[in-house]
Amino acid sequence: xKSIDYIVFIIYGVVIVxxxxxxxxxxxxxxxxxxxxxxxxxxxxxWAIGTSLIxxxxxxxxxxxxxxxxxxxxxxxxxxxWMAALTLIIVAKFLLPVFLKKGIYTMPQFLEMRYDSRVRTxxxxxxxxxxIFVNLTSVLYMGALALETIMGVELIYxxxxxxxxxxxxxxxxxxxxxxxxxxxxxxxxIGGGLVTTFxxxxxxxxxxxxxxLLAGFGEMLQQxxxxxxxxxSKDNPHYTDLPxxxxxxxxxxxxxxxxxxxxxxxxxRGLAAKSIRESQRGLMFAGYLKLLIPLIVVIPGIAAYVxxxxxxxDLSPSDxxxxxLLHEIVPPGITGLAFAALIAAVVSSLxxxxxxxxxxxxxxxxxxxxxxxxxxxxxxxxxxLSAIAxxxxxxxxxxxxxxxxxxxxxxxxxxxxxxSPGVLVIxxxxxxxxxxxxxxxxxxxxxxxxxxxxxxxxxxxxxPFLDRMGYIFLILSLFLVILSVLERGTDDPKGIQLSKDFFxxxxxxxxxxxxxxxxxxxxxxxxx
Numbered sequence: 429x430k431s432i433d434y435i436v437f438i439i440y441g442v443v444i445v446x447x448x449x450x451x452x453x454x455x456x457x458x459x460x461x462x463x464x465x466x467x468x469x470x471x472x473x474x475w476a477i478g479t480s481l482i483x484x485x486x487x488x489x490x491x492x493x494x495x496x497x498x499x500x501x502x503x504x505x506x507x508x509x510w511m512a513a514l515t516l517i518i519v520a521k522f523l524l525p526v527f528l529k530k531g532i533y534t535m536p537q538f539l540e541m542r543y544d545s546r547v548r549t550x551x552x553x554x555x556x557x558x559x560i561f562v563n564l565t566s567v568l569y570m571g572a573l574a575l576e577t578i579m580g581v582e583l584i585y586x587x588x589x590x591x592x593x594x595x596x597x598x599x600x601x602x603x604x605x606x607x608x609x610x611x612x613x614x615x616x617x618i619g620g621g622l623v624t625t626f627x628x629x630x631x632x633x634x635x636x637x638x639x640x641l642l643a644g645f646g647e648m649l650q651q652x653x654x655x656x657x658x659x660x661s662k663d664n665p666h667y668t669d670l671p672x673x674x675x676x677x678x679x680x681x682x683x684x685x686x687x688x689x690x691x692x693x694x695x696x697r698g699l700a701a702k703s704i705r706e707s708q709r710g711l712m713f714a715g716y717l718k719l720l721i722p723l724i725v726v727i728p729g730i731a732a733y734v735x736x737x738x739x740x741x742d743l744s745p746s747d748x749x750x751x752x753l754l755h756e757i758v759p760p761g762i763t764g765l766a767f768a769a770l771i772a773a774v775v776s777s778l779x780x781x782x783x784x785x786x787x788x789x790x791x792x793x794x795x796x797x798x799x800x801x802x803x804x805x806x807x808x809x810x811x812x813l814s815a816i817a818x819x820x821x822x823x824x825x826x827x828x829x830x831x832x833x834x835x836x837x838x839x840x841x842x843x844x845x846x847x848s849p850g851v852l853v854i855x856x857x858x859x860x861x862x863x864x865x866x867x868x869x870x871x872x873x874x875x876x877x878x879x880x881x882x883x884x885x886x887x888x889x890x891x892p893f894l895d896r897m898g899y900i901f902l903i904l905s906l907f908l909v910i911l912s913v914l915e916r917g918t919d920d921p922k923g924i925q926l927s928k929d930f931f932x933x934x935x936x937x938x939x940x941x942x943x944x945x946x947x948x949x950x951x952x953x954x955x956x
Contacts, residue, residue, distance in 0.1 A: 430760035430761075430763070432760050432761045432764060433760055433761060433763045433764030433767065434764065435764065436761060436764030436765055436768060437764045437767055437768050437771070440616060440764075440768040440771075440772070441593070443612060444597060444609050444612060444613065444772075444775075445596055445597050447608065447609050447612060448596075448597030448598070448600075448601050448605040448608075448609050449597070449600075449601070449605075451601065451604055451605055451608040451609070452600055452601030452602070452604060452605045459804065459805065460602070460804070460808055461804035461807075461808070462533070462790075462791075462804055462807045462808065462811075464602065464604065464808075465602035465603065465604075465807075465808045465811055466533055466602060466603055466696075466783070466786075466787045466790075466791070466811065467533060467603060467696070467699055467700040468602070468603040468604040468607050468608075468700040469604065469700075470699075470700055470701070470702065471700075471702055472607055472697065472700045472701050472702065472706070472710070473701075473702060473706055473710075474701070474705075474706045474707070474709035474710040474713060475611075475710070475713060476607055476608065476610075476611055476710070477607075477697045477698060477700070477701055477706065477707060477709075477710025477711070477713075477714070478709075478710045478711070478712075478713030478714040478717065479610055479611045479613075479614040479713075479714075479717075480606070480607040480610035480611070480697050480780075481516075481694060481697050481710065481711070481714040482610075482614055482617075482714055482717045482718070482721075483610035483613040483614050483617060483772070483773070483776035483777070483780070484606075484610065484693055484694060484697070484776060484777055484780035484781075485512075485694065485777070486617060486721060486725070486773045486777070487567045487570075487571075487773045487774055487776070487777030487778075490721065490725045490773065491570075491574070491621070491724075491725055491750055491769075491770050491773050491774075492570040492571075492573060492574055492747050492750050492751070492770075493566075493570055493747060494508070494509075494725045494726055494729070495725050495726065495728050495729035495732070495747075495749050495750035495753075496729060496745065496746035496747035496748070496749050496750070497669075497726075497729065497746065498655075498725070498726035498727070498728070498729025498730050498733075498749070499729040499730065499732050499733045499743060499746045499749035500666065500729075500746040501655075501660075501666040501669060501670065502652070502654060502655030502656060502657060502730060503655060503656045503657070503658060503722070503726055503727075503730065503955060504657060504658050504659070504660050504666075504670045504675075505669075505670065505726055506658070506722035506726045507658065507670065507675050507676075507680060508680070508683075508684075509718050509719075509721045509722050509725075509726075510718070510719060510722065510948055510951060510952075511675075511676075511680055511681075511684055511948075512684055512687075512688060512715075512718045513715040513716070513718040513719050513944050513947075513948065514715070514944060514945065514948060515681075515684040515685060515687075515688045515689070516688055516711045516712065516714055516715040516718065517711070517712065517715055517941045517944060517945075518685070518689075519685075519688050519689045519695075519698075519711060520698075520707070520708040520711035520712060520933075520937070521708070521931055521933055521937075521941075522931055523689045523690075523695075523859070524695075524698050524704065524707050524708060524711070525704055525930045525931060526859055526924065526926075526930065527695065527698070527699060528698075528699065528701075528704050528707065529930070532699065533699070533787060533791045534552070534692055534696075534787055534788050534791050534792055535551070535555070535690055535691075535692050535695065535788075535855075536548040536549070536551045536552040536555070536788060536792040537791060537792060539551055539854070539855075539858070539869075541922070542858045542859075542922055542923075542924065543854075543858065543865075543866035543869045543870070543922065544866040544870075545796070546866070546870050547854070547866055547869050547870050547873060548792060548796075549792070549793075549796070549797075550870065550873045550874070551851065551854070551873060552788050552789075552792035552793055553793075554847065554851075554873070555692055555785075555788055556785055556788055556789055556793075556818075558844070558847065559692075559693070559781050559784065559785045559788075559818070560785065560818050560821050560822050560825070561821075561822075561825055561829065562843055562844065563693075563777075563781050564778065564781050564782070564785075564818065564819070564822035564826075565822050565825050565826040565829050565830060566826075566830060567774055567777050567778055567781070568587045568590055568591060568774075568778070568822055568823065568826040569583075569587065569826040569827065569829075569830040569831070570747065570774075570830075571586065571587075571590045571770070571771065571774035571775075572584075572585075572586030572587040572589075572590060572826070573586075573747060573748075573751065574586075574750070574751045574754075574767075574770055574774075575589070575590075577748060577751030577752065577754075577755060578751050578754050578755055578763075578767060583827060583831075584827060587823055587826050587827065588823060590771070590774055590775060590778065591778070591819050591822070591823050593771075593775050594774075594775040594778035594779045594782065594819070595782070595815075595816065595819055597609060597775075597779065598778075598779035598782055598783060598815075599782065599812050599815045599816060600812070602783060602808070602811070603696065603700060603783050603787075605779075606776070606779045606780055606783050607697065607700065609776070609779075610776050610780075613772040613773075613775075613776040614717075614772075616765070616768050616769050616772040617724075617769050617772045617773050617776075618717075618720070618724065618769075619765070619769065620765045620766045620767075620768055620769025620770070620772075621724030621725070621766075621769050622723070622724060623758075623762055623765060623766055623769075624724075624728055624750075624753060624754065624758060624766045624769070625723055625724055625727050625728055625731075626641060627753075627757050627758055627759075627762070628727070628728045628731035628732070628735075628753055628757060629641045629644035629645055629648075629727070629731060630644060630757075631644075631731065631735060631757045632644040632645075632647055632648055632651075632731050632734055632735060633647060635647075635734075635735060636651070645727075647734070648727075648730055648731060648734050651734050651737070652730060652733060652734050652737075655730045655733060656730075656955055657955070657956075658951075658952055658955040658956055659672050659673055659675070659676075659956060660672055667892065668892045668893070669892070669893075669894075670892075670894070671892035671894055671895050674892065674894060674895050674898070675894060676952075678894055678895055678897075678898040679845070679893070679894035679895055679896065679897030679898035679899075679901070680894050681898075682845075682848055682849050682852055682897045682898060682901045683844070683845065683848055683894070683897060685852055685856075686844075686848035686849075686851055686852045687844075687848070689852075689855070690851060690852065690855045692784040692787065692788055693780045693781050693783070693784030693785075696780075696783070696784055696787065697710065698710065698711060705934055705937075708933060708934075708937050709934075709936065709937060709940075712937055712940045712941060712944070713940075715940075715944050716940070716943075716944065719944065719947055719948075719951075725750075728749070728750055728753050729746075729749045729750065731753070732749040732750070732752060732753050733749070735757075736752075750770075754766050754767060754770070778819075782815040782818060782819060783815065785814065785815065785818045786810075786811040786812070786814040786815040786818065787811065789810075789811075789814040789818075790807055790810050790811045790814060794807075794810050794814070795807065845880070845893050845894070845896065845897045846876075846877060846880025846881065846884065847876050847877055847880060848897065849876070849879075849880070849897050849898075849900040849901035849904055850872050850873060850875065850876025850877075850879070850880075850900075850904050851873075851876065852901060853872050853901060853904045853905050853908055854869045854872055854873060854908075857869075857905070857908055857909075857912075858924070859924055859926075860926070861909075861912075861923075862919040862920055862923025862924065862925075863912050863913070863916060863918070863919055863920060863923065864908065864912050864920060864923070865911065865912045865915045865916050865920055866920075866922075867911065867915060868907075868908045868909075868911035868912040868915065869908065871907070871908075871911060872904050872907065872908050875904070875907070876904070879900055879903070879904065880900060883896050883899070883900050884896065
């Protein structure tokens with residue numbers, strides 16, 4: 429990076445921190461309470477919800493990890509993004525109304541309303557551990573890997589620097605600071621990401637004398653046709669990662685519904701909306717942005733593959749593909765912008781995860797078991813301190829847990845695939861089947877991780893992990909149904925009373941949802 433790149437990056441950092449400080453200020457005489465800190469005063473409009481969702485979701489695991497998978501596998505990895513767009517529509521229509529009606533802060537809190545405190549506590553502890561040891565560590569590690577490749581910053585110092593940057597603007601201001609700065613983060617994220625993609629396509633075009641961006645894309649199709657297959661055949665070496673048609677009808681639905689429907693740091697944006705209509709429109713807006721993401725994070729990885737084939741360049745592990753592009757093809761000035769986009773993705777996700785980790789610890793652990801009578805001042809203080817503690821643990825754990833992996837994105841999916849089927853079973857049956865009992869839900873929670881380990885290493889060791897997730901979901905669903913029927917012959921007293929009014933959506937939402945479906949049909953037909 430040249431001096432101009434550092435100037436661009438510093439400007440980005442100053443803008444984010446300044447904005448966070450401005451939006452975190454309270455009106456004179458008003459002290460920040462729990463709703464202000466954890467739910468942004470329930471005042472977010474749809475466009476802030478949509479952009480914050482994307483900023484929270486897109487991180488180093490996409491820019492670095494998914495580009496690495498694009499380099500190794502190809503466009504098929506885009507199913508994680510494109511199917512997420514449809515998942516967001518389902519969540520907005522069928523799940524958000526239930527959560528907003530209950531007026532919850534956290535997903536574990538909903539589980540106590542539907543089941544009991546045992547289920548709430550079990551899932552609260554689970555989420556805290558996953559956020560710290562999987563999500564925070566992976567984002568820190570892959571962001572630091574980019575810093576090391578582009579700037580030569582030693583990995584551990586990159587991890588510490590990213591952690592401090594995220595902490596500076598998020599821990600004091602809470603969700604309000606995170607959500608409003610995410611609006612600016614997304615501008616850097618998508619703008620800088622698109623610039624990198626265009627430059628990568630231009631580099632391919634120049635390499636093969638194709639002439640122009642579209643010609644560069646056409647050359648990629650010609651040079652690496654196998655990288656543009658959305659549905660992988662069984663003889664593809666990466667079939668175990670993306671098992672053909674099973675991606676569309678199997679376990680990826682488990683992963684997506686778990687992530688977008690019941691994941692605290694995602695759904696928390698919807699809970700902070702001005703109204704149900706604003707929340708639903710925000711998720712629909714995020715769905716359209718998800719359709720765009722593969723252009724930013726997958727295509728550059730494929731371009732790196734085309735540019736380095738037969739060139740003597742070794743991009744091993746695959747996660748070096750995106751940092752290599754920034755280093756080799758992006759000119760001074762633009763490098764700073766592209767790098768700011770990458771760091772924006774990293775720190776916005778870190779900030780979101782920190783806020784949600786502290787929300788769960790404070791509302792589901794501290795106020796339940798340590799100090800039920802905590803006032804707003806103490807509650808907010810505990811939220812800040814727990815976020816700091818989570819960040820410190822993640823900093824020390826990141827390098828030992830993730831160093832040496834070839835595709836960190838696949839590692840994350842494989843690990844969460846062990847636990848997401850059970851969590852999905854507990855929530856889906858809790859919402860839509862009134863006979864589900866608390867004991868059945870608790871046993872599913874207890875057996876989720878052992879079942880995942882048993883399936884991976886004993887029952888289905890050779891099965892693609894997405895298919896394995898689908899089968900585990902079905903097995904645990906059957907187990908829950910049997911236990912519930914044996915325990916109770918009638919509806920559970922805490923069963924949710926649903927009506928058609930719960931799921932009515934406005935005309936704008938319905939038109940937007942149809943648009944997403946039509947675009948997805950076109951994409952899958954074109955790249956089949």
